[in-house]
Amino acid sequence: MTTVITVPPMLDDQTAEQLFDQLAPVPADGKFLLDARHARWASPYGLTALLTIAQAREQMGGPRPAFAVPEAEETASYWTRAGFFRYAAELFEIHGTLPRGRGPGESGVLLEITPVRQSGDVHGVVERIQSKAQTMLTRELNIDVQASGRFVMTLSEICQNIVEHAGQGGWVAVQTYRWRQRLGGRRVVVIAVCDAGIGFRRSLESLPGRQVSDRWDDGMALEEAVIRGVSRFRDRGRGQGLANTRAFLSRWDGKLSVRSGTARISVVPAWDDDQPLREKLAPFPGSQIQITIPERVAAEAPATTRAATAGTTRRTTGGR
Amino acid sequence: MIPNHIDVSSVLKRTVCDLYSNLVTRQTGAAVRTEIEQQLGELRGRTLTVIDFTHVGLLDFSCADEVVAKLLLRYCGGAHENDAYFLFRGMSDDHLHAIESALERYGLALVVERDAGDADLVGAVDDGERRAWRALYRAGRAANPADLARVVGSTPAAAERLLETLLERRLVLRLDDGYAAVGRVR
Numbered sequence: 001m002t003t004v005i006t007v008p009p010m011l012d013d014q015t016a017e018q019l020f021d022q023l024a025p026v027p028a029d030g031k032f033l034l035d036a037r038h039a040r041w042a043s044p045y046g047l048t049a050l051l052t053i054a055q056a057r058e059q060m061g062g063p064r065p066a067f068a069v070p071e072a073e074e075t076a077s078y079w080t081r082a083g084f085f086r087y088a089a090e091l092f093e094i095h096g097t098l099p100r101g102r103g104p105g106e107s108g109v110l111l112e113i114t115p116v117r118q119s120g121d122v123h124g125v126v127e128r129i130q131s132k133a134q135t136m137l138t139r140e141l142n143i144d145v146q147a148s149g150r151f152v153m154t155l156s157e158i159c160q161n162i163v164e165h166a167g168q169g170g171w172v173a174v175q176t177y178r179w180r181q182r183l184g185g186r187r188v189v190v191i192a193v194c195d196a197g198i199g200f201r202r203s204l205e206s207l208p209g210r211q212v213s214d215r216w217d218d219g220m221a222l223e224e225a226v227i228r229g230v231s232r233f234r235d236r237g238r239g240q241g242l243a244n245t246r247a248f249l250s251r252w253d254g255k256l257s258v259r260s261g262t263a264r265i266s267v268v269p270a271w272d273d274d275q276p277l278r279e280k281l282a283p284f285p286g287s288q289i290q291i292t293i294p295e296r297v298a299a300e301a302p303a304t305t306r307a308a309t310a311g312t313t314r315r316t317t318g319g320r
Numbered sequence: 321m322i323p324n325h326i327d328v329s330s331v332l333k334r335t336v337c338d339l340y341s342n343l344v345t346r347q348t349g350a351a352v353r354t355e356i357e358q359q360l361g362e363l364r365g366r367t368l369t370v371i372d373f374t375h376v377g378l379l380d381f382s383c384a385d386e387v388v389a390k391l392l393l394r395y396c397g398g399a400h401e402n403d404a405y406f407l408f409r410g411m412s413d414d415h416l417h418a419i420e421s422a423l424e425r426y427g428l429a430l431v432v433e434r435d436a437g438d439a440d441l442v443g444a445v446d447d448g449e450r451r452a453w454r455a456l457y458r459a460g461r462a463a464n465p466a467d468l469a470r471v472v473g474s475t476p477a478a479a480e481r482l483l484e485t486l487l488e489r490r491l492v493l494r495l496d497d498g499y500a501a502v503g504r505v506r
Contacts, residue, residue: 119347126342126378149378149414156344156380164346236425237385244381244421 002066007036011046013192013257013290020282023053032057033066037096040075044173044192045290047084047113051171054091056196056285059168069096082173083112110136110174110189117169122159125172126152136176140187142296143252151189151293154248157241158193158289165203165232166286170195183271186295196286200225200260207232218261219279226258226265245291254293260286321505322367324360328387329375331355342378349386356391366403366493368505370433374410384418385425392428396490405490405502408442409433416442431491431502439503441491448472452482453491453501462498 005022008015019034026032034050042050050067057065067088070076077099079085085098111129116122134148143151155174162170172193178185198206201221205212224230226246231239242258246267249256257266257274264278271294332340335355336348343349360369371388373379379387388408395404408430411419416432423429423443432442441453455471456463463471465480472479483499486492492499 119345120337122345123337123340123342123348126344126380127340130342130378146413149412150417152378153344153380153414153418156378157382160345160380160382237382237389237422240381240385240421240425 001031003030003032005032005034007034007039007042007050009038009040011039011042011050013043013045013259013288016046016049016288017281019049019053020284023284024282028060028062031063031065033068033095034092035068037068037071039070040072042075042079042084043290044082044113044175044190045194045288047079047082048171048173048192048194049288050084051087051091051113052194052196052286052288053284054088055168055170058091059196059285064091064093067092067094069094069098071096073099081112082109082175083114087113087115087171108176110176111172113171113173115169116159116162116172116193116195119160119163122156122163125159126156129155129174136189140176140295141189141293143293147248147252150248154245154291155191157245158191158291160241161287161289162193162195162197165200166195166197168195168197170197170286183294186297188292188294190293191291192289194286194288196284199286200258203232204230207234217279218263219265219277222258222260222263222265223277226256226267249291249293252293252296254291257290259284259288322363322365324363324367324369325372326356326359326369327372327375328352328356329373332376341376342380343376343383343387344378344380346382346386349383352383353387353391356387357394360402360404363402363404366405368405368407368493368502370407370409372409373412373415376410376415379415379418381418381421384415384422388419388430389422389426389428392423392430392490393426396428396488405493407431407433407439407503419443429489429491433503439501445491448482449486449489449491452479453486456483456486456492456499457501457504460504462495462500464498467498 003026008018054065080099110132114125130152133151137143137148137151138145159172174191176187176189178187201218204221204224226242229239229243253269255269255272262281262283264281266274266276268274268276331352332343335351411432420442427444429441429443429445431439433439441450451472452468455468465476465483469476469479487494492501
């Protein structure tokens, strides 16, 4: 029997939870079809998460999942431009017709979906995005030219999480788009980095001599890594990638979300109402990271951010 | 004093990939640092090495940690057989941003040469150390603790302690006639 998993019409970091919820009861050797026929739009997180689902299944030794292509030509064309089908064709049994060309129109794709497995891949990502990042940040997001270097540094550090900690490859994608409703229709740049590797909890557990308490879980692991900069390496210079990412995002009013295992932690700017920590989510391997930086508007006051911190977090459970 | 110059971009191209201009990833940083250490290992006696970042594009935090912080860690504290001093050149604001973050983690500092040719300290230095180093740098010649004490308004004993700390941190060096700031001595 094949389980049909419906891809939400608008697939982003929030609605991707619906995919993980539907996927959780499917046994490792069970067949499933990701039905994206009615999908209309997907964020970089959504697209990389879809690939990661197939990657996770492959690791579990399960049968190759099926994927039904979006019926809307515009959607399928856009996903092609984002590089999705190049990798989906390797991981899924594709049902439906793929667009022949890349399709017309401005895509907002700053970095097509790009596999990251090793150090050289991070070099490739940095080289490809460097010149575009400066133009995009200054012209479209009104962020000063100096920030473009720090933006690429941030991207490099986040991609390295895969190389250093995942134990296998993942994907990165960067895109700009305009929010229709939120933040008064401002433009945003979104980075998504997803893998189906060992995840934060197992990575931290591999620290030699590590003792874990009864309360140790994915949420605590995320708090340690994202908020306190704890790394599985004893080296003092380690664990700084996410800390420096947080510092950069704080300066530019950005948002950081990291999902791993059954938890999701977010550093939430004032413009967003996400929960700092969500637990008891449907289990999913690896880590899925999203960074969102909004367009700067004139006379914008620096915003405060909320983040999950030990003892102060109001923990919430379940999906949205 | 043996002068030495290391173009970090050339080391990157030679040791990792000749197409790369950005110093990113921990693996790349470790490879570049290892090559620099090998070059330094071939020198004997007191050396002043210019670590030149002029042709390096981007430097990320991991590479700053691997290339700069770990290089300094190896030579600071006086336990190393090589009497090595460093002057960092060609650093952009972004380079410095990444490097300062790494240096703060270990309590390290370095001497950076600015575009105008002046030098300054970057990293973890307290006010007293910075004042003493700048006084020495401005003096442009070797100074003894009594000279420095007069300039910074301390006792000679306190000035000597500061100079010894700066010496241990490889930010000043000891000459026959006193101490001199790295960046002044060539």
